[in-house]
Amino acid sequence: MANPLTPDVLLDPVVLTRALVDIESVSRDEKVIADCVEDVLRKAGHLSVRRLGNTVMARTKLGRAQRVVLAGHLDTVPVNDNLPSTVVDDLIYGCGTSDMKSGVALALHLAVTLPDPRYDLTYLFYEAEEIESEYNGLNLVAEAHPKWLQADLAVLLEPTYGLVEAGCQGTMRVRVHTRGRRAHTARAWRGVNAIHAMGAVLRRLEDYHPRTVTIDGCTYREGLSAVRIGGGIAGNVVPDECSIDVNLRFAPDRSEKQALEHLQEVFDGYELEVTDSAPGALPGLSAAPAREFLAAIGLEPAGKLGWTDVARFAALGIPALNYGPGDPALAHAPDEHVEIGKIRDGSATLYRWLAD
Amino acid sequence: MANPLTPDVLLDPVVLTRALVDIESVSRDEKVIADCVEDVLRKAGHLSVRRLGNTVMARTKLGRAQRVVLAGHLDTVPVNDNLPSTVVDDLIYGCGTSDMKSGVALALHLAVTLPDPRYDLTYLFYEAEEIESEYNGLNLVAEAHPKWLQADLAVLLEPTYGLVEAGCQGTMRVRVHTRGRRAHTARAWRGVNAIHAMGAVLRRLEDYHPRTVTIDGCTYREGLSAVRIGGGIAGNVVPDECSIDVNLRFAPDRSEKQALEHLQEVFDGYELEVTDSAPGALPGLSAAPAREFLAAIGLEPAGKLGWTDVARFAALGIPALNYGPGDPALAHAPDEHVEIGKIRDGSATLYRWLAD
Numbered sequence: 001m002a003n004p005l006t007p008d009v010l011l012d013p014v015v016l017t018r019a020l021v022d023i024e025s026v027s028r029d030e031k032v033i034a035d036c037v038e039d040v041l042r043k044a045g046h047l048s049v050r051r052l053g054n055t056v057m058a059r060t061k062l063g064r065a066q067r068v069v070l071a072g073h074l075d076t077v078p079v080n081d082n083l084p085s086t087v088v089d090d091l092i093y094g095c096g097t098s099d100m101k102s103g104v105a106l107a108l109h110l111a112v113t114l115p116d117p118r119y120d121l122t123y124l125f126y127e128a129e130e131i132e133s134e135y136n137g138l139n140l141v142a143e144a145h146p147k148w149l150q151a152d153l154a155v156l157l158e159p160t161y162g163l164v165e166a167g168c169q170g171t172m173r174v175r176v177h178t179r180g181r182r183a184h185t186a187r188a189w190r191g192v193n194a195i196h197a198m199g200a201v202l203r204r205l206e207d208y209h210p211r212t213v214t215i216d217g218c219t220y221r222e223g224l225s226a227v228r229i230g231g232g233i234a235g236n237v238v239p240d241e242c243s244i245d246v247n248l249r250f251a252p253d254r255s256e257k258q259a260l261e262h263l264q265e266v267f268d269g270y271e272l273e274v275t276d277s278a279p280g281a282l283p284g285l286s287a288a289p290a291r292e293f294l295a296a297i298g299l300e301p302a303g304k305l306g307w308t309d310v311a312r313f314a315a316l317g318i319p320a321l322n323y324g325p326g327d328p329a330l331a332h333a334p335d336e337h338v339e340i341g342k343i344r345d346g347s348a349t350l351y352r353w354l355a356d
Numbered sequence: 357m358a359n360p361l362t363p364d365v366l367l368d369p370v371v372l373t374r375a376l377v378d379i380e381s382v383s384r385d386e387k388v389i390a391d392c393v394e395d396v397l398r399k400a401g402h403l404s405v406r407r408l409g410n411t412v413m414a415r416t417k418l419g420r421a422q423r424v425v426l427a428g429h430l431d432t433v434p435v436n437d438n439l440p441s442t443v444v445d446d447l448i449y450g451c452g453t454s455d456m457k458s459g460v461a462l463a464l465h466l467a468v469t470l471p472d473p474r475y476d477l478t479y480l481f482y483e484a485e486e487i488e489s490e491y492n493g494l495n496l497v498a499e500a501h502p503k504w505l506q507a508d509l510a511v512l513l514e515p516t517y518g519l520v521e522a523g524c525q526g527t528m529r530v531r532v533h534t535r536g537r538r539a540h541t542a543r544a545w546r547g548v549n550a551i552h553a554m555g556a557v558l559r560r561l562e563d564y565h566p567r568t569v570t571i572d573g574c575t576y577r578e579g580l581s582a583v584r585i586g587g588g589i590a591g592n593v594v595p596d597e598c599s600i601d602v603n604l605r606f607a608p609d610r611s612e613k614q615a616l617e618h619l620q621e622v623f624d625g626y627e628l629e630v631t632d633s634a635p636g637a638l639p640g641l642s643a644a645p646a647r648e649f650l651a652a653i654g655l656e657p658a659g660k661l662g663w664t665d666v667a668r669f670a671a672l673g674i675p676a677l678n679y680g681p682g683d684p685a686l687a688h689a690p691d692e693h694v695e696i697g698k699i700r701d702g703s704a705t706l707y708r709w710l711a712d
Contacts, residue, residue, distance in 0.1 A: 185579060198558060205552050229587045
C-alpha cells in the first residue's frame, strides 16, 4: 500500500486527521498505521526515530534547556459502522475522529513541519490505549525504555474540546463484605441476613459528602459510588454473604495509601478488600513550559476527573496535561466526530507555543 | 428383579423401611420402586389400585362415612454416597430414611395389614416431590384424577419427628426495583445511583417486625427475608438499576392476595413484581378424623412453617397435616437417618387411630 500520509496531506492537520481516521487501527491492529507514521517521521530528517512494537517515538536533539513530550495513541475502539470518514459542514465524522486521531494529526503535523521548536520535542505515537494496560504502548515504553519519556512536561492530545485539563484523579475500587448465618427462610429468625446487614453500608454511601479540592487552579471533584452489589444463595435461604464494590475517585492530593485509609475510615467495622487501584496525578503546572503553554492558550486549566495516561507520566515525575481538539463526550460514540475549527485552533495554539 | 417387598418384609415397618431405602429412587427415576409398590398393593386383594406415571393409588371401598388419605412421596434427593442403608444401634442410615421412606413404610405396612380400618383409606405413593412442581405426582393426580384425592382429611407422612404439624405457611417472592441514571463514576454527581437507593429498601427490611399467629392451637411465625440482591454495570459506571428478591413466609390466615397487599404496603413507593407464590393451608383440625387423630396421638399440634404438599390438599378443600417418624432437620443431609423407635411409635399410633 502506498503511504496515504503524503507530504501534501501532512501540511494540513484537517486533511491529515481524515487520512489517519481512514487507516483503520482498532486496538491490537495498529501495524499499518504505525508503519505509515514511522515512514513519515524517518523521512523528516531532523528527527531521531525509534520503534517498540507498534509504538513510534521521534525526537529532536537541539540541546534545548527543556524537553516537552507530545503523545497520542494510534488505536481506536472497534469500528461501529462509522468508517471511512465523512465530512458534513464543519464536522468530520468517523471512528477515532475525536479519540484521538485529530490530536495525533496535530502532533504529526508539528513533527514534520517544525524542525526548530522552542524546546526539544519528543513525539510519541503509541498503541493499545483503549484496552488492558498490559498492552498499553506508553506502559511498555515506560518499562523498556524509560529514557524515551524523560521531559519537563508531557502533553497528551486526548480529547478535551480545546481546554487544558491538568493532572488527573486517582481511582480505587474496594469490595465491602457483610456476613451472616444461613437458615431456611421458613425459619428466618434462626439466621442472620447478610443482605439486610448491607443496609448500614448503603447508608454510609448515602450520607457521604465528597470533597471538592483545588490544586494549581484546577478543581477536582471526588466521588464515592457503589458500582456492583451481589448476594443470595437460593429463593428459600437466608444468605450468609453479601458484597458491594465501591469506586472512589480521589483528587491527586491523596496518595493511593491515603485513599485506602479514607475508605477504611468510611467503612470502619467492615471487611474491605482492594480490587483495583490507580494513583492520581498532580497538575504540576508550575514548570516553565507549562506556564508558557497556559500563556499561549490563554485559558484557565481545569482538573481532569477521569483517569488518563497522564498518570503514567506523573509516576515518572513528569508533569502532564491533556489538551486536544476532540469532544470527550463523543469518544466511543457511533456518531463520533470532531469540529474542523477545533483542529485549526489547536494547531495554531501549539504553533504559537512551540515555534521559536 | 424379584420384588424385595416380600410378605415377611411387609409385616415389619422397620424392615420395610430398609427395603424401601435400598430401592434407589432419585426423582425422575421412580419406576422400579413404583412397580414394587403397585405389585404389593394389587396382591393385597382388599384394595382397588390405580396408577398414573410412577404414582400409585390404592383405596378401600368399605362404605365408611369418612375417608382419610395417607400420602408419601417415593422419590429422594440425589444419593450422596449413602446407599445401601446401614444400621447403627437404633438408627437406620441412608438416603431417604427420614425423607420419607420411613413414612412410606408406615403407610404401606398399614395398606397390606389393615383390611378393615375405621375410615375408608386412600393410599397415595407419588413421584417427584423433591423437584419442580410440574413433575410432582400429587399435582399430576390433582389435575388428571382429582377424585382420587377426595377425603375428609389427608395425612402426609413427611418427617416431623413424630409431632403433628398442621396446615402450612404460604410463601411469596417479590422483586423490588430501584432506578437511577447512569453516569461515569468520575462524574458521579451527574448520575443517580440505584444501588445507593436500595439502602432505604433494606432499612424497611431491617425495621420489619414479623407477626406470630395462632390458629386452631397451631402457631405460625412469619418472616420477611431478602434472598438475592443484584445491581451494577461496570466498574466505572454509576448503575441505573438495582433489584432485590424478598421472600415472605406468611401464616395461613392471609390469602395470597392479602400477602401481596401486605408487601405492597411494606414497600410502598417502589416498583414491585411477584416472581413466585404459593398459598398457605389452614390447619383444619376441627374435622372429626383430625380430632380423633389428635386424641390417638395425645400431642398438641404445631404449625408447619415450611411450605409442603399439604397445601395442595388444602387447595382442594381437604384439611391436611404432616406426621412422620423422620427428623426434618436430617432431610437431604449426607448422614440422613431415622430412629427405629420413632418408626415403631408411629406405626403403633396409626394403628391405635385407624384400627376399628
